[in-house]
Amino acid sequence: xxxxxxxxxxxxxxxxxxxxxxxxxxxxxxxxxxxxxxxxxxxxxxxxxxxxxxxxxxxxxxxxxxxxxxxxxxxxxxxxxxxxxxxxxxxxxxxxxxxxxxxxxxxxxxxxxxxxxxxxxxxxxxxxxxxxxxxxxxxxxxxxxxxxxxxxxxxxxxxxxxxxxxxxxxxxxxxxxxxxxxxxxxxxxxxxxxxxxxxxxxxxxxxxxxxxxxxxxxxxxxxxxxxxxxxxxxxxxxxxxxxxxxxxxxxxxxxxxxxxxxxxxxxxxxxxxxxxxxxxxxxxxxxxxxxxxxxxxxxxxxxxxxxxxxxxxxxxxxxxxxxxxxxxxxxxxxxxxxxxxxxxxxxxxxxxxxxxxxxxxxxxxxxxxxxxxxxxxxxxxxxxxxxxxxxxxxxxxxxxxxxxxxxxxxxxxxxxxxxxxxxxxxxxxxxxxxxxxxxxxxxxxxxxxxxxxxxxxxxxxxxxxxxxxxxxxxxxxxxxxxxxxxxxxxxxxxxxxxxxxxxxxxxxxxxxxxxxxxx
Ligand code: XMP
Numbered sequence: 413x414x415x416x417x418x419x420x421x422x423x424x425x426x427x428x429x430x431x432x433x434x435x436x437x438x439x440x441x442x443x444x445x446x447x448x449x450x451x452x453x454x455x456x457x458x459x460x461x462x463x464x465x466x467x468x469x470x471x472x473x474x475x476x477x478x479x480x481x482x483x484x485x486x487x488x489x490x491x492x493x494x495x496x497x498x499x500x501x502x503x504x505x506x507x508x509x510x511x512x513x514x515x516x517x518x519x520x521x522x523x524x525x526x527x528x529x530x531x532x533x534x535x536x537x538x539x540x541x542x543x544x545x546x547x548x549x550x551x552x553x554x555x556x557x558x559x560x561x562x563x564x565x566x567x568x569x570x571x572x573x574x575x576x577x578x579x580x581x582x583x584x585x586x587x588x589x590x591x592x593x594x595x596x597x598x599x600x601x602x603x604x605x606x607x608x609x610x611x612x613x614x615x616x617x618x619x620x621x622x623x624x625x626x627x628x629x630x631x632x633x634x635x636x637x638x639x640x641x642x643x644x645x646x647x648x649x650x651x652x653x654x655x656x657x658x659x660x661x662x663x664x665x666x667x668x669x670x671x672x673x674x675x676x677x678x679x680x681x682x683x684x685x686x687x688x689x690x691x692x693x694x695x696x697x698x699x700x701x702x703x704x705x706x707x708x709x710x711x712x713x714x715x716x717x718x719x720x721x722x723x724x725x726x727x728x729x730x731x732x733x734x735x736x737x738x739x740x741x742x743x744x745x746x747x748x749x750x751x752x753x754x755x756x757x758x759x760x761x762x763x764x765x766x767x768x769x770x771x772x773x774x775x776x777x778x779x780x781x782x783x784x785x786x787x788x789x790x791x792x793x794x795x796x797x798x799x800x801x802x803x804x805x806x807x808x809x810x811x812x813x814x815x816x817x818x819x820x821x822x823x824x825x826x827x828x829x830x831x832x833x834x835x836x837x838x839x840x841x842x843x844x845x846x847x848x849x850x851x852x853x854x855x856x857x858x859x860x861x862x863x864x865x866x867x868x869x870x871x872x873x874x875x876x877x878x879x880x881x882x883x884x885x886x887x888x889x890x891x892x893x894x895x896x897x898x899x900x901x902x903x904x905x906x907x908x909x910x911x912x913x914x915x916x917x918x919x920x921x922x923x924x925x926x927x928x929x930x931x
């Protein structure tokens with residue numbers, strides 16, 4: 413169980429909602445440390461001293477069945493304030509003798525107008541004329557639980573915000589954590605500061621020294637290996653560990669030949685010269701290309717790239733003696749996703765490439781200094797370590813790289829074509845100051861050739877697909893809406909400058925049902 417010794421934290425009990433992570437983020441954005449636990453993890457807590465508030469998340473369960481997911485009754489008796497959200501509210505209502513009904517008639521999905529019924533410490537600054545909240549529920553509380561009062565209603569559910577002020581227990585049927593709820597932040601602000609009496613103490617830079625100290629005391633004089641890719645996560649891990657143990661950190665960069673144009677050389681130089689890290693560069697592009705020859709299937713490509721990467725890394729690592737640790741850029745969402753609140757495993761969509769297969773084989777102990785953080789927090793940590801903004805603000809890039817952005821067979825010619833197109837696209841986003849407004853953008857090469865005309869001649873060349881999405885964490889995403897003139901300009905720039913491409917298309921699919929990458 414990942415249960416840290418932070419003082420003054422908020423615990424979020426995850427009942428399986430798609431948006432539980434957002435609750436943790438909202439709390440942290442307000443300067444309070446928060447952790448997500450499953451219902452079975454909370455049962456194991458013995459000492460509640462550092463917990464100043466508990467939030468019960470939404471989820472797919474229903475309290476209308478005989479068996480339902482719950483929390484130990486004890487938490488309602490130890491005077492820690494509690495806020496229930498959606499299922500969390502229904503659970504509180506059930507445990508306090510209210511009535512909950514499942515009904516297709518009562519269900520609400522999407523925005524709903526919220527109507528204030530009384531003042532509450534939870535809703536200070538929250539209501540304004542015409543403000544709406546984001547609903548996503550089929551069950552609803554239909555009879556008020558004992559000792560609770562109604563703070564607000566919607567047209568469909570009369571018992572939308574409930575409070576038991578004396579016991580400091582509150583519940584909202586809507587989702588204040590999603591941006592579609594107007595003023596949702598106020599619910600958290602009031603809960604944290606006015607009800608739980610917390611102080612704004614948590615900030616990423618304030619954690620830096622603790623992290624460095626933790627690494628030092630864990631590793632002592634041992635050596636640490638790190639696979640450095642130049643992405644945000646591995647870069648921050650490397651800088652952090654370097655601050656802690658300097659020369660005992662060995663970074664290995666495996667050049668698969670599947671990176672963006674110039675990116676690998678740039679990163680190598682930066683870490684070696686500017687940050688003075690102990691970095692070893694392995695050029696393995698020919699072998700990757702050879703193994704990918706005539707492989708069309710996306711999953712096969714992912715597996716080949718992942719396995720080969722591990723083999724090469726392993727071979728290089730053996731050259732160093734006395735290595736005990738492997739550093740990995742595991743993030744908090746990876747931890748949350750591996751602890752299913754319902755015990756069910758979600759179906760595999762893609763085999764993600766990471767170095768997860770390494771420690772088992774190499775008998776190395778893992779060191780994961782970013783396991784408490786969300787991606788945007790890692791970027792802030794990177795900035796406070798002096799990491800250049802080029803890297804700390806860099807969009808996510810998948811481990812298999814251009815191997816999964818060249819659809820179908822991967823060849824050196826196609827890599828060259830795609831690198832050029834992608835370079836033009838990303839430069840254009842930077843020039844127009846759009847890069848930081850987009851969560852992830854890239855160019856892909858489709859295995860489709862079409863007829864075109866350039867000058868007086870016929871062309872028969874590849875199609876370049878451009879993708880740009882906005883997202884909070886990559887789990888869901890919307891395609892980015894560009895200003896009017898953007899497409900005209902970028903299409904001309906790519907077609908005029910990249911031999912091999914005579915058509916540019918833009919991907920207008922969101923996730924779900926599509927994914928961010930194409931393979
Ligand atoms: P999808 O395509 O599943 O991608 O919507 C979600 C996010 O994950 C990134 N991605 C990867 N990251 N190794 C990674 O480290 C991988 O194998 C991998 N595949 C996809 C993708 O770029 C997006 O940000």
